[in-house]
Amino acid sequence: VAMAHLAGRLAQRWCPSSLQVISFPVVQLHLNRTAMRASQKDFENAMNQVKLLKKDPGNEVKLKLYSLYKQATEGPCNMPKPGVFDLINKAKWDAWNALGNLPKETARQNYVDLVSSLSSSLESSSQVEPGTDRKSTGYETLMVTSEDGITKIMLNRPTKKNALNVEMYHEIMHALKAASKDDSAITVLTGNGDYYSSGNDLTNFTDIPPGGVEEKAKNGAILLREFVGCFIDFPKPLIALVNGPAVGISVTLLGLFDAVYASDRATFHTPFSHLGQSPEGCSSYTFPKIMSPAKATEMLVFGKKLTAGEACAQGLVTEVFPDSTFQKEVWTRLKAFAKLPPNAMRISKEIIRNREKEKLHAVNAEECSVLQGRWLSDECMNAVVNFLSRKSKL
Numbered sequence: 001v002a003m004a005h006l007a008g009r010l011a012q013r014w015c016p017s018s019l020q021v022i023s024f025p026v027v028q029l030h031l032n033r034t035a036m037r038a039s040q041k042d043f044e045n046a047m048n049q050v051k052l053l054k055k056d057p058g059n060e061v062k063l064k065l066y067s068l069y070k071q072a073t074e075g076p077c078n079m080p081k082p083g084v085f086d087l088i089n090k091a092k093w094d095a096w097n098a099l100g101n102l103p104k105e106t107a108r109q110n111y112v113d114l115v116s117s118l119s120s121s122l123e124s125s126s127q128v129e130p131g132t133d134r135k136s137t138g139y140e141t142l143m144v145t146s147e148d149g150i151t152k153i154m155l156n157r158p159t160k161k162n163a164l165n166v167e168m169y170h171e172i173m174h175a176l177k178a179a180s181k182d183d184s185a186i187t188v189l190t191g192n193g194d195y196y197s198s199g200n201d202l203t204n205f206t207d208i209p210p211g212g213v214e215e216k217a218k219n220g221a222i223l224l225r226e227f228v229g230c231f232i233d234f235p236k237p238l239i240a241l242v243n244g245p246a247v248g249i250s251v252t253l254l255g256l257f258d259a260v261y262a263s264d265r266a267t268f269h270t271p272f273s274h275l276g277q278s279p280e281g282c283s284s285y286t287f288p289k290i291m292s293p294a295k296a297t298e299m300l301v302f303g304k305k306l307t308a309g310e311a312c313a314q315g316l317v318t319e320v321f322p323d324s325t326f327q328k329e330v331w332t333r334l335k336a337f338a339k340l341p342p343n344a345m346r347i348s349k350e351i352i353r354n355r356e357k358e359k360l361h362a363v364n365a366e367e368c369s370v371l372q373g374r375w376l377s378d379e380c381m382n383a384v385v386n387f388l389s390r391k392s393k394l
């Protein structure tokens with residue numbers, strides 16, 4: 001967190017004249033989380049959209065829609081349990097009752113999300129790849145689509161190399177939560193454009209709250225911990241399609257994915273020391289396990305950039321594909337995976353992940369706490385100032 005006024009102080013201390021040169025963009029970040037909450041109007045629109053669906057979504061989805069509708073409009077299940085032979089009403093009652101005390105607003109949001117994913121998947125079923133189907137509504141920084149049992153979350157700030165601004169952190173968390181509840185069997189994260197992601201948006205460091213830099217660092221650590229926590233807890237198979245270069249947090253998180261497919265154009269770079277920062281995304285734990293402590297040190301401490309082939313040899317990447325056939329090959333494979341029984345996949349992932357979950361959350365907490373301190377350091381501030389003043393790139 002090279003916050004504007006502290007960075008300004010630094011520049012003044014070391015290079016008074018540079019103050020005229022460096023102008024800090026004070027970014028008004030759209031932390032508008034309420035925008036992500038479905039309004040009554042969104043809910044009504046979704047109800048109308050359901051009537052327009054061209055294909056029957058199937059009984060399981062219809063039960064889900066029914067239960068979410070009832071929960072959103074009436075709250076927790078308030079009907080007497082139907083008799084065992086009243087099969088239809090019993091199935092409806094079971095579905096509604098299973099939602100327990102889910103708040104009405106959450107049910108409304110889930111209903112809207114479900115309808116949105118159905119609209120995308122059912123109306124565009126003639127298309128070949130999830131990459132070409134309809135954009136779901138409501139996201140500023142992502143394109144989220146669902147088709148063929150696959151929810152695809154695409155980072156969508158190609159002009160900024162898919163750098164993660166604060167809004168994108170929130171939207172990814174939201175999209176992951178929605179994907180964990182939707183009907184897809186697997187979830188995919190990828191990037192739009194030539195980059196997978198250039199990591200944390202360094203302008204995140206410039207919008208200082210009234211509490212000053214310490215508060216900024218504290219808020220950053222809280223956000224990061226919650227963000228990484230969503231990856232640790234994600235219940236379905238989560239697959240990264242690394243379409244191009246990946247930097248910083250977009251690389252470290254890969255250790256929490258269930259499979260990582262990369263184009264041979266991709267590179268993997270975690271220049272934390274160069275940036276005066278320290279590893280996150282649980283990489284201080286996952287990387288040494290995946291690739292040996294020494295190889296992890298080369299990446300996380302010395303900032304060695306790996307090619308896709310090297311990352312594959314070290315176990316960080318599952319398989320590398322020629323860029324020219326990357327999309328075709330991986331989507332063919334993913335579609336086959338998505339046809340496997342979803343509950344079996346979920347349970348198998350759970351059994352693998354559960355053994356590590358507690359440890360991963362502890363590592364995440366520790367990494368965030370260390371980073372909070374790093375963001376206040378001169379080393380970190382200098383690096384961010386240099387990038388923002390266009391003095392240095394990676």
Ligand SMILES: CCCCC/C=C/C(=O)SCCNC(=O)CCNC(=O)[C@H](O)C(C)(C)COP(=O)(O)OP(=O)(O)OC[C@H]1O[C@@H](n2cnc3c(N)ncnc32)[C@H](O)[C@@H]1OP(=O)(O)O
Binds near residue numbers: 202220223250280
């Ligand atoms: C709160 C949670 C914190 C979590 C902690 C996470 C840590 C990390 O992720 S550390 C890694 C941070 N990332 C970087 O340091 C990368 C910085 N970017 C670069 O070095 C370069 O942009 C590049 C090597 C990624 C690409 O270089 P190039 O091909 O020459 O493209 P441009 O530099 O012209 O970039 C185009 C456009 O995108 C903007 N941009 C790219 N990356 C970032 C970024 N990380 N943050 C902010 N902005 C970024 C760049 O400024 C250009 O914008 P315009 O000048 O407006 O065109």
